[in-house]
Amino acid sequence: MIKFNQVHKRYPAGNHALKNVSFEIAKGEMVFLTGHSGAGKSTLLKLIAAIERPNLGSVLVNNQNVGVLKGRALPYLRRNLGIIFQDHKLLFDRNVFDNVMLPLQICGFDYRESHKRVRAALDKVGLLRREKSNPIALSGGEQQRLCIARAIVNRPTILLADEPTGNLDAAYAQEIMAIFKSFHQVGVTLLISTHDSSVLRDTKVRTLELRDGELQTASPGVRGAEPSEAANREASGGSQA
């Protein structure tokens, strides 16, 4: 589903964000991406969504090399991805409902059908009661859940989350992880970046660790999570470069 092949990413300032990163995530797999801050977690996620382009190597999403994707094709790649941003990127000029509506507007979804979908997504994250509120009035955990609702309303096959439990206390973090697990169960491929140790304690989930832009070989004892029943392809495990 997602395959990195000897990917290098260097920023104009000169610092090497990613060095020779190779791995593969199978369809329906749920993977954690961990590492100290500045290790390149966000950069890696941005490469998948073609928000950044690699300097070397290839990034394949659904067998499509997104690193060389033309600007005109980018929107259609991103419509297949649900992205949960580190800084949420919610819009405060509209209410909760309209925030979740945005992806459907962008895809030109049928108006009435899109209302149903927005309500379903809000219900999934437990924010249906707050649909008329402005996101600024929501708590940190609620904002995070709103961001998730916006990412899933399109029913994407791949979900990318950048530090989704970043500033949340343990109870909220558990809640959010429970939501992610429910997506995993219905066959969504998830890549979740985190440095939250309470989350990482879940040893059944495969973990990719970045250190100064380099992927560490998976430590023994950490095994790939079984792909969900919905995904019939077997996880091929991380390819160790």
Next chain:
Amino acid sequence: MRHALAQSIDVLRRMFSSPLAAFLNVLVIGIALSLPTGMYVVLNNAQGLVAQISDTPQISLFLSMNAKTGDVDALRNQLTQHSAIARVEFVARNQALEQLKQSSGLADVIGGLDHNPLPDAFVVYPKPGEAKALDALRSELAKFPKVELAQLDSAWAYKLEALLKFGRTAVLILASLLSLALVAITFNTIRLQILTRRDEIEVSKLIGATNGFIRRPFLYFGAAQGLLGGIMAWLIISLSLLLLNHQIKALSELYASQFVLQPLSPGDSLSLLLFSLYLGWLGAWLSVARYLSQIEPR
């Protein structure tokens, strides 16, 4: 379809959320457009006037006072046989005096004269040709025997036409410059709007919006603003003509003329509105294109 409709409504809502700013923009665009358009209207009217006169050029030949009837007949023969002349009209000196008495209200003064001061005259209608040929013909006729003075009546019309050509070029330059200004105004308005909606654009791009989707509301806004500016220009011109025609009517009555400035034709009005709509659209397009190219992934 509902989304596009919602977007259009959103554009109008944004416009009316700051009505003064929107109105000032429309006013500036309207004034900028009304200058060249107003000049165009005046030129068009002058053009009509000139075309009327220069279509029927005539040369007046005033004969010397001592010309006899025989001289007149000889001259008439010469003129009618001339290849460049279509028609000749003879105005005898007595007849000219009668006309003058009737038309000018100077009957009393003329009655007091002890002799007729007017010469015999021919009005020569040349065959249609160029202004240069007319001038050559006039010089030739001036050398005919017993001709005192040959005057090309429409000479001034040709001079005016040359002047109008100059005017048309001036309008073209002015229109180009002010169109550029209109594009620049829209460019800037849209740029400011983009700045206030940067988050929305960024998020939309990140979750799969095409450039077309992002452009659309701004294009609607630019086009709507341009169209309103065009309507403003049309109103300014129509109102100005109304005021001017009031004065011109009083003036032209003194010359026993029916001349008034003609307003913009429906075709010209439509062109004005479409052109201003297009310029607003163009300004918005350029503004959004510039912004979108800045946020492409590298």
